[in-house]
Amino acid sequence: MTNVEVLFFDVLGTVVDWRGSIAAEAGSFLKRHNASHIDAAAFADAWVGRYDASVEAIRNGQRSFVPLDLLNMENLEACLKEFGLTPSALPRAELENLNLAWHRLEPWPDSVEGLSRLKKRFIVAPLSDGNTRLLVDMAKRAGLPWDTILGADVSRAYKPTPQVYLRACELLGVKPERAMLVAAHDYDLDAARRCGLKTAYVVRANAQDPSMAASVEPLDGWDYMASDLIELAEILKQVSERIPAMNRSGHKI
């Protein structure tokens, strides 16, 4: 840990509760449009569940990069149809507002305090499939104290494409071994480790990504494991205090 300068964070599921937040906004939307018979949690899972397939087309080169806001809107329209609603019959501004629910995801209870503690010792930055504006709006509303924000539209690639992790390290001026990814998803940590980054697994019992559920084998061997971000801050504090402080002026550009 002596040389780690930058902590990157997966956001969707790791820092914020996407399923719960989306379900709450979807519930209110469905009620306003006389569709209370649709289960909001099932609707949210169906919407989030379309995420991986739409991102995969970009990962494998079938489609050029487009930001997550656009994918979310396409998936929202498909999802409304799946549940028997007609997107074109709903006010456009209402659909756009529901799509912006992704800019208003609620942090887990420990996220703001955990990040604030980690920020004292490290550069903290999201490394998310979300686009930059989505992450900026979310951080401003929730008080997430990022040092900077790197959306997928910066590298124009989606995780776990290696370019995402390597471009982030390049922009933060660190060799990969001086950066660590914090995430609640094995596939993300595995990709980061293959790029040379350190890894910290955070247990988010409710953060299972429905789109990833079938595709991931549980892995292990991560450098650190914590039950939340406050515990991670405590673990890294203890590790750092047992060894000399990192040389802040020693980073290579």
Place this chain on the structure above:
Amino acid sequence: MTNVEVLFFDVLGTVVDWRGSIAAEAGSFLKRHNASHIDAAAFADAWVGRYDASVEAIRNGQRSFVPLDLLNMENLEACLKEFGLTPSALPRAELENLNLAWHRLEPWPDSVEGLSRLKKRFIVAPLSDGNTRLLVDMAKRAGLPWDTILGADVSRAYKPTPQVYLRACELLGVKPERAMLVAAHDYDLDAARRCGLKTAYVVRANAQDPSMAASVEPLDGWDYMASDLIELAEILKQVSERIPAMNRSGHKI
């Protein structure tokens, strides 16, 4: 102003006092290496004065993009030679540390408070020739409360290349007319205006860029003018309160 969502800031000269900060660190460096006979302010001006020519080679396509940290180091070595010192005779770590003076530039006295006030109403982000890590280190040390940080290494271009302003607007999810550049340099504001951004001129009497002094005709007609960032916050507050609040959910992606 009703639709402005994002304020971009020039940093070098506008938010931080580059000449004064560089002179202070250069003075201490020269003293440590038995070169107190060299005037630190003259040395700093010579170092900063090489900035524009080195960036110009990238602007006009003669050279591929490299981050400012690298240009600064090349210019530092040239500058040492100009003042009769031999870079290779000095400890490499000392040169690297002096080059990192650019990561430690001091803010003007009003910058932190002014940005904090503006942040309540707008997304605030630097739009600087500095590389992302340089700007992150500077912000962390000085407490500059950016919402996110966009270094020149994100767009891989230097101002006033239009791509810098347009890529920043794209990443922040705003049309150019919903963004405003705040700067103490006419050439920068002029380029932003040509890209469709709103403009705010901040008077920094000591911020004259020695490398730009001869090349710029004073311009005017900026949307706003202020003597510092606190005054700018007050002006924009008064303007905003006279018209309806901007529609946060109305931004286009």
